[in-house]
Amino acid sequence: MTTELSSKPMEQDLFINGEYVKSASGKSFDVINPATGEVLSKVQEADKEDIDRAVKSAKAAFDTWSETPASTRSAILNKVADLLESRKEEFAKLETQNTGKPIVESMFLDLGLAIDCFRFYSAAARMIRGETIPVASGQLVYTLKDPVGVVGQIIPWNFPILMSAWKLGPALAAGNTVVLKPAEQTPVTALKLGELFNEAGLPPGVLNIVPGFGETAGAALVNHPDVDKIAFTGETKTGRLIMETASKTLKRVSLELGGKAPNIVFEDADLDNAVHGSLFAVYLNQGQACVSGSRLYVQESIYDKFMEKLLVAAQKIKVGNPLDMTTKVGALASKEQFDKVYSYVAIGKAEGAKLLLGGDKAGGDLSNGFFLNPTIFEAEHTMRITQEEVFGPFLSVIKFKDVNDAILKANDSQYGLAAALWTKNVNTAHTVARKIKAGTIWVNTYNFLFNEVPFGGFKNSGFGRELGLQALDMYTESKSICIDLGQHPNWFGL
Ligand code: ADP
Numbered sequence: 001m002t003t004e005l006s007s008k009p010m011e012q013d014l015f016i017n018g019e020y021v022k023s024a025s026g027k028s029f030d031v032i033n034p035a036t037g038e039v040l041s042k043v044q045e046a047d048k049e050d051i052d053r054a055v056k057s058a059k060a061a062f063d064t065w066s067e068t069p070a071s072t073r074s075a076i077l078n079k080v081a082d083l084l085e086s087r088k089e090e091f092a093k094l095e096t097q098n099t100g101k102p103i104v105e106s107m108f109l110d111l112g113l114a115i116d117c118f119r120f121y122s123a124a125a126r127m128i129r130g131e132t133i134p135v136a137s138g139q140l141v142y143t144l145k146d147p148v149g150v151v152g153q154i155i156p157w158n159f160p161i162l163m164s165a166w167k168l169g170p171a172l173a174a175g176n177t178v179v180l181k182p183a184e185q186t187p188v189t190a191l192k193l194g195e196l197f198n199e200a201g202l203p204p205g206v207l208n209i210v211p212g213f214g215e216t217a218g219a220a221l222v223n224h225p226d227v228d229k230i231a232f233t234g235e236t237k238t239g240r241l242i243m244e245t246a247s248k249t250l251k252r253v254s255l256e257l258g259g260k261a262p263n264i265v266f267e268d269a270d271l272d273n274a275v276h277g278s279l280f281a282v283y284l285n286q287g288q289a290c291v292s293g294s295r296l297y298v299q300e301s302i303y304d305k306f307m308e309k310l311l312v313a314a315q316k317i318k319v320g321n322p323l324d325m326t327t328k329v330g331a332l333a334s335k336e337q338f339d340k341v342y343s344y345v346a347i348g349k350a351e352g353a354k355l356l357l358g359g360d361k362a363g364g365d366l367s368n369g370f371f372l373n374p375t376i377f378e379a380e381h382t383m384r385i386t387q388e389e390v391f392g393p394f395l396s397v398i399k400f401k402d403v404n405d406a407i408l409k410a411n412d413s414q415y416g417l418a419a420a421l422w423t424k425n426v427n428t429a430h431t432v433a434r435k436i437k438a439g440t441i442w443v444n445t446y447n448f449l450f451n452e453v454p455f456g457g458f459k460n461s462g463f464g465r466e467l468g469l470q471a472l473d474m475y476t477e478s479k480s481i482c483i484d485l486g487q488h489p490n491w492f493g494l
Helices: 048-067 070-086 088-099 103-124 160-173 188-200 214-223 236-247 271-287 300-315 335-350 403-411 426-435
Strands: 010-012 014-016 019-021 028-033 038-044 139-147 150-154 177-181 207-209 229-233 252-256 262-265 295-299 354-357 375-378 394-400 418-422 440-443 476-484
Touching (some): 014 048, 014 188, 048 150, 088 188, 103 160, 150 160, 150 214, 160 177, 236 252, 262 271, 271 300, 300 354, 335 354, 394 403, 418 426
Parallel strands (some): 010 038, 262 295, 375 394
Antiparallel strands (some): 354 375
């Protein structure tokens, strides 16, 4: 694979009713490669009229798709996984060019997990079932799991292909039809998925992919009376707005929102392991992950020793050309995101936090892109840089005294998506894991997500569980069928 950063701009159309089409307005927008600041793709811009077209085709396709045998739905999802695997390098390269993330992550994490996600939901399509409930003799009661209908899915810019897979897999497996709105910054790989679904034999209209801006295309989807459910991943403030808007049409809503995950290192931890895990926790995807371990709590008794090791290791992390296989930290996904993260360097300094590493833009060959060197602050628990979601390669380190202090500080946050702890003591591990209010708790590891395992938030990190068989609950309605096998009682004595 060439590591040449510049590329000729592509042109991409909307995917509606099984075809690539121009937007009704004819307008397009530029998608930028954040490692160079150059245009990567000129993408047709979906607006209300295009959303209407997409919803109409999803609605028309619903009866057929929801009645399609589970084995056929399964086979199509499996074929998509195979096709994505056969084009893994191409998709990984585009993902890196669009997001700025290191190619090693795109290849082995984003694409690897996305392919496996389609495979998992290919299998899960055949596992959807209701139950029989033996309420009384003479009564046959059972439940059916009906698909919800037309589902609007709105995804963020940090993991475009992976979030597409997390959303499409369970929704299509359960027999729903979908209008997917990728983030305006990163629609490139999501749009290309349409080609794979067509080749896999998905009937037209079952999947529509309509990139556009949040306030126009996104809002039109959330407002649309023929959309039955919105599944959203993004910022907490956008999630609030979406929930409010969706309440007007009583759409089902599931929200996967922000985070500020605590990562706790106890004095009995394997320190080298904890150092590597803590760096992986915060610098994976340049820290642009809602599970990012951006609050690092280190027990007082080992603080100095641990920090010495952490800083030595952090300095060795290679920031570079995202297409180079040896690069570990690439560019932030947009100029806007770079500016936001960079502003927190000034905020941290102003509130008296001590800058231990980084805090500066990478120079040389990288100076046209949005690269921030890995940044570490020694901070206090109450500071803004410890409480607010920075969403960048930006770590706040805080001391704690004992187990109770660690639990208190970990839970003192508006968010509750993920947390981690490092200890060799099994009692500490289980006690702390039970007490922390978050949807995923890692012990002696970080960032490992499995397609079989439910994922989602407590508190302001949202609600609903993606992944695993649980995700199917978000895309099905339970229907109870009650049959009297004898005679209905003559209640009115007629
Ligand atoms: P960020 O600010 O980090 O881009 P957002 O939560 O704004 O995060 O974006 C996540 C997704 O939500 C994107 O696809 C974006 O276009 C979409 N979005 C933003 N605002 C709205 C809105 N008002 N209604 C629907 N979707 C929106």
